[in-house]
Amino acid sequence: MSNFFMNTYHRLPVTFAKGEGSWLYDIDGKKYLDFTSGIAVNLLGHNYPPLVRAVSEQAAKYLHVCNYYQSDASDAFAEKLVEACAPAGMKNVFLANSGAEANEGACKLARKYSLLKYGPGRHTIVTLQGSFHGRTITTLAATGQEKFHRDFGPFTEGFIHIQGGDISALESVLDSKSVAGLLIEAVQGESGIIPQSQEFIAAASKLCAERDILLMFDEIQCGLGRTGTFLALEQYQDFLGNPLKADIVTLAKGLAGGIPIGAVLAGEKTCGVFGIGDHGSTFGGNPVAAAAGLVVLKTVNTNEFLQEIKRKGDLLTAAIKQLPNVREVRGRGLMIGFDIENNAWPVLEAGIARADLGREQCGLLMLSAGNNTLRLLPPYVLTDSEIEQGVAIISELLNKTVNNS
Numbered sequence: 001m002s003n004f005f006m007n008t009y010h011r012l013p014v015t016f017a018k019g020e021g022s023w024l025y026d027i028d029g030k031k032y033l034d035f036t037s038g039i040a041v042n043l044l045g046h047n048y049p050p051l052v053r054a055v056s057e058q059a060a061k062y063l064h065v066c067n068y069y070q071s072d073a074s075d076a077f078a079e080k081l082v083e084a085c086a087p088a089g090m091k092n093v094f095l096a097n098s099g100a101e102a103n104e105g106a107c108k109l110a111r112k113y114s115l116l117k118y119g120p121g122r123h124t125i126v127t128l129q130g131s132f133h134g135r136t137i138t139t140l141a142a143t144g145q146e147k148f149h150r151d152f153g154p155f156t157e158g159f160i161h162i163q164g165g166d167i168s169a170l171e172s173v174l175d176s177k178s179v180a181g182l183l184i185e186a187v188q189g190e191s192g193i194i195p196q197s198q199e200f201i202a203a204a205s206k207l208c209a210e211r212d213i214l215l216m217f218d219e220i221q222c223g224l225g226r227t228g229t230f231l232a233l234e235q236y237q238d239f240l241g242n243p244l245k246a247d248i249v250t251l252a253k254g255l256a257g258g259i260p261i262g263a264v265l266a267g268e269k270t271c272g273v274f275g276i277g278d279h280g281s282t283f284g285g286n287p288v289a290a291a292a293g294l295v296v297l298k299t300v301n302t303n304e305f306l307q308e309i310k311r312k313g314d315l316l317t318a319a320i321k322q323l324p325n326v327r328e329v330r331g332r333g334l335m336i337g338f339d340i341e342n343n344a345w346p347v348l349e350a351g352i353a354r355a356d357l358g359r360e361q362c363g364l365l366m367l368s369a370g371n372n373t374l375r376l377l378p379p380y381v382l383t384d385s386e387i388e389q390g391v392a393i394i395s396e397l398l399n400k401t402v403n404n405s
């Protein structure tokens with residue numbers, strides 16, 4: 001393992017050399033079924049031909065122009081992205097490079113909206129316990145998990161976390177004199193795949209509308225078709241029973257299928273708030289990322305493709321529910337978390353160690369979320385037979401690790 005990196009990741013003992021569809025191959029040629037998509041990034045699997053082609057073609061034309069000029073690739077992508085998010089009320093977009101940067105931009109946008117309309121002091125952003133919004137000093141402040149806060153204070157002020165689902169806590173914290181926005185993951189990822197309830201989201205939409213507090217959705221992990229709709233928030237209704245609309249939506253991770261990108265989308269209230277010089281990013285909207293993003297949007301955002309994600313997700317969820325040693329299975333579409341009797345990490349390690357050339361045996365890549373939860377975020381190109389194969393391996397790994405404990 002390389003000693004040249006800072007020690008920030010618990011790196012597993014495997015070095016990848018190439019990928020194809022739902023499969024990754026290490027430098028020795030061992031094969032791994034990828035149920036992680038690089039944490040919800042490689043939505044279309046590895047080496048997806050139209051994506052590779054679009055990136056290569058754009059790279060051959062021009063890699064980058066600064067945002068003082070226009071780019072045909074970035075313009076086409078922005079138009080398609082706003083169109084894809086229009087059902088959620090989105091009108092325009094700022095392009096960035098990562099999820100944390102998108103959420104930073106969203107907080108700035110919410111604060112400026114509030115400042116322009118109500119003056120100073122109304123800048124608090126409410127988020128949920130168990131949420132994950134990024135690793136910068138501001139997005140850590142937004143993240144409602146103590147374990148990420150150790151050692152790094154003081155944080156940006158003006159963030160409050162409440163328990164998801166607790167409508168009376170929401171009602172008392174959403175003070176119209178001090179709160180600018182409410183930031184929610186419709187399905188929390190990092191904390192173990194926790195969907196918010198319809199009642200909670202409807203109450204949030206009512207309270208935010210009444211108090212002119214911005215309703216903001218972090219769709220960085222749960223968006224982009226992952227749960228079977230383009231945005232996860234589309235599966236909710238507002239307090240009047242209408243399709244839910246947001247004031248701000250953030251996206252990143254899989255938006256360019258494996259190339260860094262982030263996006264802050266703004267609705268009716270916020271689309272005119274930023275003026276020239278208010279925000280910027282050297283690489284934001286980079287033409288190569290935009291060309292890749294256009295392929296992702298064109299491929300994923302069709303009814304047939306989204307229905308397939310849901311169908312595959314239902315198949316995988318139903319199969320995992322049948323496995324012994326599985327306690328609870330949660331999720332939507334191909335965003336699945338399941339609690340097991342013992343620690344998740346040894347199961348994840350055993351999934352990698354299982355790869356064996358001599359026995360012609362593949363490994364399985366999974367993610368954990370907390371001590372006892374395994375998290376699956378497979379690529380959308382996963383086939384039914386790969387689902388079967390993966391479930392058989394999970395069953396074998398659970399049997400082995402439970403019997404050894």
Ligand SMILES: Cc1ncc(COP(=O)(O)O)c(C=O)c1O
Nearest residue numbers: 098099100132133134189220221
């Ligand atoms: C919901 C959510 N928001 C924000 C982030 C931060 O994204 P990035 O790592 O690209 O900064 C993540 C990353 O896991 C996430 O899952």
